[in-house]
Amino acid sequence: PEKFKSLSPAEFFYRNREIAGFSNPARALYQTVRELVENALDATDCYGILPTIQVEISRESNEAPHYRVTVADNGIGIPPEHVPQAFGQVLYGSKYVLKQTRGMFGLGVKMAILYGQITTGKPVIVETVPYRSKYKYSFKILIDIEKNQPIVLERKVRKLKRRRHGTLVSVVVEGDWGRAKSRIIEYIKRTAMVAPYANIYFKDPDGNVHHYPRVIRKLPPPPKETKPHPHGVDIELLKTLISNIEANTLLEFLIKAFQSVGEKAAKEFLEFAKLDPNIKPSELSIDDLKYLAMKLKEFNGFKSPRGTSLSPLGEEIIEAGLKQILKPEFVVAVTRKPSAYSGHPFIVEVGIAYGGQIPPAETPYLYRFANKIPLLYDEKADVAWKVVTEEIDWRNYGVTFPAPLAILTHICSTKVPYKGVGKESVAEVPEVERELKNAIREAARKLKTYISKKMRELEAKKK
Amino acid sequence: PEKFKSLSPAEFFYRNREIAGFSNPARALYQTVRELVENALDATDCYGILPTIQVEISRESNEAPHYRVTVADNGIGIPPEHVPQAFGQVLYGSKYVLKQTRGMFGLGVKMAILYGQITTGKPVIVETVPYRSKYKYSFKILIDIEKNQPIVLERKVRKLKRRRHGTLVSVVVEGDWGRAKSRIIEYIKRTAMVAPYANIYFKDPDGNVHHYPRVIRKLPPPPKETKPHPHGVDIELLKTLISNIEANTLLEFLIKAFQSVGEKAAKEFLEFAKLDPNIKPSELSIDDLKYLAMKLKEFNGFKSPRGTSLSPLGEEIIEAGLKQILKPEFVVAVTRKPSAYSGHPFIVEVGIAYGGQIPPAETPYLYRFANKIPLLYDEKADVAWKVVTEEIDWRNYGVTFPAPLAILTHICSTKVPYKGVGKESVAEVPEVERELKNAIREAARKLKTYISKKMRELEAKKK
Numbered sequence: 001p002e003k004f005k006s007l008s009p010a011e012f013f014y015r016n017r018e019i020a021g022f023s024n025p026a027r028a029l030y031q032t033v034r035e036l037v038e039n040a041l042d043a044t045d046c047y048g049i050l051p052t053i054q055v056e057i058s059r060e061s062n063e064a065p066h067y068r069v070t071v072a073d074n075g076i077g078i079p080p081e082h083v084p085q086a087f088g089q090v091l092y093g094s095k096y097v098l099k100q101t102r103g104m105f106g107l108g109v110k111m112a113i114l115y116g117q118i119t120t121g122k123p124v125i126v127e128t129v130p131y132r133s134k135y136k137y138s139f140k141i142l143i144d145i146e147k148n149q150p151i152v153l154e155r156k157v158r159k160l161k162r163r164r165h166g167t168l169v170s171v172v173v174e175g176d177w178g179r180a181k182s183r184i185i186e187y188i189k190r191t192a193m194v195a196p197y198a199n200i201y202f203k204d205p206d207g208n209v210h211h212y213p214r215v216i217r218k219l220p221p222p223p224k225e226t227k228p229h230p231h232g233v234d235i236e237l238l239k240t241l242i243s244n245i246e247a248n249t250l251l252e253f254l255i256k257a258f259q260s261v262g263e264k265a266a267k268e269f270l271e272f273a274k275l276d277p278n279i280k281p282s283e284l285s286i287d288d289l290k291y292l293a294m295k296l297k298e299f300n301g302f303k304s305p306r307g308t309s310l311s312p313l314g315e316e317i318i319e320a321g322l323k324q325i326l327k328p329e330f331v332v333a334v335t336r337k338p339s340a341y342s343g344h345p346f347i348v349e350v351g352i353a354y355g356g357q358i359p360p361a362e363t364p365y366l367y368r369f370a371n372k373i374p375l376l377y378d379e380k381a382d383v384a385w386k387v388v389t390e391e392i393d394w395r396n397y398g399v400t401f402p403a404p405l406a407i408l409t410h411i412c413s414t415k416v417p418y419k420g421v422g423k424e425s426v427a428e429v430p431e432v433e434r435e436l437k438n439a440i441r442e443a444a445r446k447l448k449t450y451i452s453k454k455m456r457e458l459e460a461k462k463k
Numbered sequence: 464p465e466k467f468k469s470l471s472p473a474e475f476f477y478r479n480r481e482i483a484g485f486s487n488p489a490r491a492l493y494q495t496v497r498e499l500v501e502n503a504l505d506a507t508d509c510y511g512i513l514p515t516i517q518v519e520i521s522r523e524s525n526e527a528p529h530y531r532v533t534v535a536d537n538g539i540g541i542p543p544e545h546v547p548q549a550f551g552q553v554l555y556g557s558k559y560v561l562k563q564t565r566g567m568f569g570l571g572v573k574m575a576i577l578y579g580q581i582t583t584g585k586p587v588i589v590e591t592v593p594y595r596s597k598y599k600y601s602f603k604i605l606i607d608i609e610k611n612q613p614i615v616l617e618r619k620v621r622k623l624k625r626r627r628h629g630t631l632v633s634v635v636v637e638g639d640w641g642r643a644k645s646r647i648i649e650y651i652k653r654t655a656m657v658a659p660y661a662n663i664y665f666k667d668p669d670g671n672v673h674h675y676p677r678v679i680r681k682l683p684p685p686p687k688e689t690k691p692h693p694h695g696v697d698i699e700l701l702k703t704l705i706s707n708i709e710a711n712t713l714l715e716f717l718i719k720a721f722q723s724v725g726e727k728a729a730k731e732f733l734e735f736a737k738l739d740p741n742i743k744p745s746e747l748s749i750d751d752l753k754y755l756a757m758k759l760k761e762f763n764g765f766k767s768p769r770g771t772s773l774s775p776l777g778e779e780i781i782e783a784g785l786k787q788i789l790k791p792e793f794v795v796a797v798t799r800k801p802s803a804y805s806g807h808p809f810i811v812e813v814g815i816a817y818g819g820q821i822p823p824a825e826t827p828y829l830y831r832f833a834n835k836i837p838l839l840y841d842e843k844a845d846v847a848w849k850v851v852t853e854e855i856d857w858r859n860y861g862v863t864f865p866a867p868l869a870i871l872t873h874i875c876s877t878k879v880p881y882k883g884v885g886k887e888s889v890a891e892v893p894e895v896e897r898e899l900k901n902a903i904r905e906a907a908r909k910l911k912t913y914i915s916k917k918m919r920e921l922e923a924k925k926k
């Protein structure tokens with residue numbers, strides 16, 4: 001007889017933690033660091049705060065390979081009433097909105113805490129000073145895996161002597177610094193490369209301090225939450241929007257619910273779909289909703305999604321970042337206009353660096369980023385690798401391998417189509433693939449001009 | 464101010480369905496078919512029933528690309544009191560036990576139902592006759608996404624005229640038969656290839672019937688549920704075992720909780736760990752548990768995990784399958800002894816086919832299987848691809864590319880270390896990687912013997 005049971009989300013991700021990147025101690029140490037760093041950056045640069053982030057990994061025990069990972073930031077902090085669930089309940093967070101953020105699943109820090117809990121038994125330490133608060137709140141939290149809820153072991157409140165804001169998160173996990181070292185150092189380095197406005201300190205278990213000082217004081221404009229685009233609808237989303245939005249008529253509903261839908265576009269759409277503008281949205285049947293969803297996706301008269309919910313790096317930052325780490329002789333960057341897939345706005349940006357101190361290689365060096373996060377694993381499964389190695393004929397641009405060629409790709413979106421919850425590679429979404437190809441070609445044409453010019457100069461010198 | 468909220472598991476997987484393989488209509492149609500077929504096979508061959516499986520995909524609508532996917536089986540059926548949750552609650556199932564089954568997440572059929580619900584609005588139809596029941600139960604179910612619970616639209620009971628048992632599941636999803644066709648046909652073909660004891664009928668939207676008749680009447684012994692192996696412990700697992708198992712002493716607990724731990728091994732372990740055999744397990748502190756987990760993983764005196772919870776294909780089935788689809792001139796198969804990773808038993812099996820009707824190619828053709836499921840996507844991200852293309856020097860075995868070489872790999876385990884919930888590629892777990900390499904070398908040595916013999920015969924002919 002079959003034993004039926006249900007799992008809580010905490011139990012599910014505990015059993016299947018390799019799916020979230022916690023597949024062995026080295027990888028788990030890496031994932032722990034990045035989940036905490038990504039939360040710290042989301043709490044700062046998405047809010048117009050110049051980030052100061054301190055990362056420390058130290059050996060916690062001599063007998064066992066246990067490491068304490070601590071990340072402190074000067075971000076907006078967390079309201080104390082939300083701390084227990086934000087750290088103790090899987091699938092709980094503040095990033096379930098349509099805006100470009102690094103976080104998106106409500107799972108990341110809980111995976112690190114779970115992994116620490118099962119390998120070392122230690123609770124997470126959270127200290128937070130919410131923006132404008134006079135108090136610092138300190139917690140020690142474990143996760144009740146079966147119930148998927150927090151166990152608050154300790155909660156303290158202390159009045160601050162001087163005003164500040166931010167958060168510190170500290171966990172102890174089983175890890176393997178020897179194997180993880182190069183990737184963790186590279187992750188921090190590439191994070192800093194695309195965040196030159198951030199002050200990042202990283203102290204590692206060998207006692208070395210890696211410091212990436214702030215080099216510009218200008219923050220890119222923070223992304224703004226947006227409404228869904230009509231091309232992204234399905235029946236369930238329509239049901240949810242109808243029950244959450246006050247609208248007496250279908251016309252009013254369309255204008256209120258969606259981005260890119262003004263009164264004129266809404267009226268044109270209703271005519272196209274042959275729908276009565278005055279129907280009460282709550283009176284639509286499932287078949288009506290099915291029809292409405294189909295027509296909304298079909299209609300071409302809506303403006304394309306705008307980029308206000310996005311925060312691209314910009315060509316200046318990409319070129320400066322490539323110059324700094326690669327010391328190439330040529331560099332170019334391209335930031336494309338906003339595009340969309342399934343109603344989600346996205347922007348593709350590409351940088352190409354050539355020559356100089358880049359060692360020639362059989363394939364290009366690929367630096368992948370998504371929502372400003374460096375992606376270091378699963379390169380060959382990523383859509384960017386496919387485009388760079390299979391869809392671009394580099395000989396058309398004067399490049400023959402082995403060549404000193406490096407490519408940076410950045411995909412930013414209200415929803416990056418990751419292949420897995422570990423956020424290591426991006427899926428082959430056709431619209432994204434097409435934009436990557438176009439962006440690389442645009443940049444490669446400028447590389448071609450440079451290479452040809454250089455060839456002519458060499459020819460001229462010989463004569 | 465940040466908007467904090469929690470998501471139900473249904474909501475989480477609805478929003479992030481590309482992570483479960485539902486990334487575009489073609490891929491979603493494929494995933495829908497396979498989730499239903501894998502459930503049907505688990506309900507038959509794991510219970511000593513010779514499977515008869517009927518799969519039908521038909522075009523449901525002329526205006527929209529909607530397809531009805533129906534899979535019927537002669538399996539053990541589902542008890543009616545569990546049907547609503549089995550089909551209407553994400554993270555609910557009967558395969559959360561330590562035994563080799565195709566299913567493992569309690570998610571698969573719900574993803575197909577969710578996807579159908581959001582793209583076509585149609586509920587799932589489930590008809591089931593549990594083993595030995597006199598009644599057939601019919602349901603129509605939708606998923607309440609926000610609450611992650613079933614909405615039973617219809618439930619009927621009918622007395623059977625003649626005895627039988629099995630289940631029928633039918634959903635309507637948005638799909639793309641044109642793009643998905645070749646992969647779906649290949650999936651069914653490879654499923655039949657490793658299940659020659661199954662009768663499989665597949666009727667596609669073009670009206671074609673693909674029939675894979677039963678060719679052997681002998682079923683492999685069904686896998687048996689096992690207890691965890693001590694090398695797979697962590698602090699949380701110990702806590703759970705202690706609260707679920709009646710044991711007055713630590714000695715009794717060790718013997719009852721784990722596989723491969725008899726009285727002698729338990730006593731030797733307690734001596735090694737310097738622990739008192741008579742402690743009451745419920746009185747162990749978190750630090751005691753941490754120490755116990757560490758020592759259990761360290762101790763070498765436990766027998767390695769046994770293979771009773773596994774059900775390998777066997778060399779006969781692998782060779783027959785390769786011969787049937789490839790018509791090679793040479794074929795060999797190797798089934799390794801059971802091994803383990805993190806306390807989970809696993810067996811690696813490999814088949815090599817060479818020459819005959821296999822067209823020469825620059826890389827080997829790779830047929831990957833895990834727990835008898837054919838894996839058709841994400842080949843380059845799979846550990847098997849890495850081993851076959853990077854860790855074996857084929858010239859050592861007389862193979863130079865282009866070569867007419869095909870390799871079949873099968874990994875079976877109580878927990879296949881998939882990279883994602885869509886079950887398309889296997890992660891690089893060191894123990895599994897090592898076993899794959901050893902299995903391929905073992906088979907390749909026999910290929911080498913064959914190739915050398917053939918070369919000598921050719922040489923002899925020339926003289």
Ligand SMILES: Nc1ncnc2c1ncn2[C@@H]1O[C@H](COP(=O)(O)OP(=O)(O)OP(=O)(O)O)[C@@H](O)[C@H]1O
Pocket residue numbers: 035039040043073075076077078086087092093094095096102103104105106107108109110167168169465
């Ligand atoms: N350093 C921090 N500063 C401010 N808020 C934080 C910080 N760390 C975590 N949080 C809050 O806790 C929530 C949960 O974090 P968690 O990493 O689990 O999920 P997420 O970042 O929303 O998504 P993801 O799973 O993709 O990382 C966040 O949404 C955020 O509101």
Ligand SMILES: Nc1ncnc2c1ncn2[C@@H]1O[C@H](COP(=O)(O)OP(=O)(O)OP(=O)(O)O)[C@@H](O)[C@H]1O
Pocket residue numbers: 002498502503506536538539540541549550555556557558559565566567568569570571572573630631632
């Ligand atoms: N055709 C079937 N015959 C018998 N039981 C079935 C059938 N289909 C589904 N079930 C039952 O419903 C449960 C849920 O199925 P579901 O596919 O969601 O999860 P699973 O198969 O356990 O795991 P996975 O997510 O890996 O597929 C199964 O565990 C099984 O008990």
Ligand SMILES: [Mg+2]
Pocket residue numbers: 035038039103104107108109
């Ligand atoms: Mg996060």
Ligand SMILES: [Mg+2]
Pocket residue numbers: 498501502566567570571572
């Ligand atoms: Mg299943």
